[in-house]
Amino acid sequence: MDCLEMALIQDFFQKDNIVIDKIIASKLLSQVDLATHLKEINHTLNSKLAVEDEQIYLSEKDREKCYRYLKKKKVTIFTYYEGEYRRALLLLHLLLSKEDMNLAELTDQLLVSKNTALAEIKRLKQELEVKGIFLKYSRKTGYTLLGSEFVIRNELVNTLKNMLKQPSGRYFLLETGFVEEHELLLLKNRLTNLQKKAQLTFTEESLEELPIILAFLIQRSQHHRSAWHFKVEKYDIKNTKEFPMYAELFRHVTDLNENDLLYLVLQVLSATIVKTKLDLSDSEDIVKATDRFITFLEEECVMQFSNRESLKEKLILHLRPAIYRCLLCVNIKNPLTDVFIEEYRPLYEKIKVGVGIFEELIGRSFPKEEDVFIAMIVISSMIHTKKAAEEQVFKAMVLCRSGMSISKLLLENLRSMFPKIEFVGAYAIHEVSQTGFEPDFIFTTIPIHTDITTFLVPPVLDKEAREKIKNQVEVAINEDVTKKTKELFSYLSDLFPEFCKEDAFMRIESFYMKDEQPKVAVKEDHFLLTEDHLTVIQSADLDDALTQAFQPLIDRESITESYVEMCSLIFRQDYPYMMIAYECYLPHAKPEYGVLKPDYQILLIKDKVQLPNKDSMQLMVALAPSVENQHVEWLLKLNQILLETDLQRMLNTVESKKELFSLIEQELNELIG
Structure with missing residues (x-):
């Protein structure tokens, strides 16, 4: 990969949506050159950087790949900090550095000149004084935060x-x-x-x-x-x-x-x-206040809700953390606040009056962001009262990283826009594989990788966004033979006897004379469990345990000797932090220290090892982590069966790796099942 492509990766990594025209102008490239470089980057990183509406979009997974690649190549991740980053870095060093910082040290950390550093310090000092935090300087100790x-x-x-x-x-x-x-x-x-x-x-x-x-x-x-x-x-x-x-x-x-x-x-x-299934502490007051709030909306604002109890549950669910946030004086970030207020101003103003019921209860004012979240819950419950009159032909799901309020509002907006589409719900990205559902469409607020027809949408749909997504859906249906067939067949279905409906569908499909592209569901990678990944020994000291745990990875050419040395060094220093379950430890290091390919080995020690802090260790999981984080979900599953099943109690009966394999496999199957 050449220097230009490395510079492009740095740009892609640090920014959100990259405008193609700006990249072409800043790098002196043609569109053809950029496309060539983009193809090479995707090949090298095994990524899918996507071009849409003259912009390059990165999924979170691809951003992670960019970061790991830059780290692997020992390329400086941040060669320059924007103002917001400098402010954060300055505050973090003042709060967390072991010693007070002088100007020279802060200048080095911010990657700027002394004059710029002094300007940043002055700006931060003024911002913090408004909040009651004071930045003091002395020649002896440097800069200190007080308050x-x-x-x-x-x-x-x-x-x-x-x-x-x-x-x-x-x-x-x-x-x-x-x-x-x-x-x-x-x-x-x-x-x-x-x-x-x-x-x-x-x-x-x-x-x-x-x-x-x-x-x-x-x-x-x-x-x-x-x-x-x-x-x-x-x-x-x-x-x-x-x-x-x-x-x-x-x-x-x-x-x-x-x-x-x-x-x-x-x-x-x-x-x-x-x-949540638990009751809110002191919830009686919250429940009564919520009933008063909904009554206010129904009587004073003449709002109607198809499911009053459902709205009540959603509000209480949001109010619990909202109250804690107010007590902590921590303001939740809602980037959609101003957009939402502009789109729904009359309703927002009415709902805001009702929010006073909760403010009276806790003796604090809710910030505007919390008002908006509550309004989103209310409005999405109102929208849901509208019933689709048309028969629903297609199925779709909504993917959103944001919380319940935003995702539900988006879901109900899309339901009202597309009565022919049955929206099965709003999901987080990691939940897709658990649904067992293959929709015709996915509407998502962040880029994802899948061959299912996908539409990237903003969390709040204004008039322009609505028109754009309507056109995109119409084009997607007209350009896909199966979707066109579904739409037409739904319209004509009642004309065909039951016994020939399948044949009728196939004939309509063949009429369009196009080939359907196969769908590929969103999938996640997992480590496989085999007997070769398991070792059972009677006894060992800490040195022997580390050697026997990592030796199979060396034999499989998954790691280098230097990786084992680094893991041993880190584990001896930080082993209390590497405990993932009772008497189970996870020695590991970063992939760049010598991981050739992702791998793992589970070592069971029958006579438990005593660690320096006098704790016992029965299981050691030697890990060669994946740059692409394939190991994370596997670790979570392993952690879950260790914490929530009788697996560890049964380990004392294990005599061979075959028995260990059967035991772990059984628990994993029950977890999946």
Whole structure:
């Protein structure tokens, strides 16, 4: 791959939608040259960078591939930081660096001149003073942030959330070096398991954001050892039934004081969820307020809802984390706020008046973003009262990374626009493979890879977006023989006797004289379980265990000797963080340290190994991770069967790798089934 293509990858990685004209002008390319380079990039990365409406779109998976490739080639990920990135980086270093920072150190970190660094420091100082945080300088200690620790941590959270909305924000935060990927994997695993214990489901966006936010807050708590306090009025969080479950997420962190832990738990409680089976703590007041709110909408605003109880459940589900966010003074980011208000202003203003019922309850005003989320829930419930009069010919699903409010509103808007299409629901990307459903169309808010006819749509559809998507759907039907046949056959179906309908359909299809392109469902890659991936030994010390776990990977030419050395070094330093279940540890390193191909080996040690901290280890999972993250879902499944089944108790009866294989295979099959 040449230097130009490497530069293009850097541009694609750092930006969201890349305008082709700007790329051509900045790189002095022709459209033909760009197409050639794009083809070579897709071939090298095994990616599918897509061109649509004169722009290049990256899926999250392709952005990850760009990042991993740049890391593998040891190319500088960020050669320059935009203003928003500089501000975030400056704040992170002031909050998390082990020592106070002087101007020279900050200049090096920001990749700018001293004058620019001074200007950034001055700008940040002014912004923070409005919030009660003060940036002080002394010749002896350099720059220091002073103020309420509660306000400082809120500023950290809001900064992180803002960065995670940026195209490459996640990777920017990883590149700061303040958190490691294995920490994020541990926290994500625990959050995934918490969902079942707490009987709730986080939005996909929350499940991606939370590990990063929690990891940075843990770093702040370890950096800031002084006592600090904050008060959560009315809600005694520590004495709720949820608190112990949520606190377990942080059992690997030492020296957390009471307020550190409470603040971390509140971050999880304030995350957006899509469903829950547990009652809200102090929920009676919330339930009564919700009833009053819906009555206000019905009587004062003359709104009608086909399913009042369903609306009530959705509102209560949103209000729980919304109340915690208000108590924390953490403002959820809703990039659609202004677009939504402009599109639905009269309804929004009415609903906003009713939201005062909830504000009176908690003694706090909801920010505009929360008002909009509540309005989205209400309006989507109103739209759903409209029934399609036409027969539904096609099936479709909506994919959206955002929370329930946005995805449901989009779903109901599309239902009203396309009465011939049966929309089966709104899903997160990771849920597609679990539905077992192959639709005719997918409407998605982020780029995905599939051969199913897909339409990229904005979360809120204005007049222009509606017209555009209507035209795209009409063209898609007319250019696809099977869809044209379905549409015509649906119109004529009642004219054919039942016994000849199948033949009639085939004749209509052949009439169009076109070949149908096969559909390929959205699929995920998984590691395969075989006996060769399992080892059973009677006893070993830590050195022997590491050797026997990684030797099969060397024999299969999946890793280099240097990778084993790096894994051993990291594991000896960080093994408490590599525990993925009771007495089960995951030694691993980054792929660039010597992974030739993704692989793994599970080592069962009958006589448990005692680790330096006196904990025991029975299972060691040696991992050669995939650059494309194929291992992540496999790890989650392994983690799930270790935590939620009797597998570990039964390991004591295992005598051979054949028995171990049968045991794990049985649990995996039951999990899938």
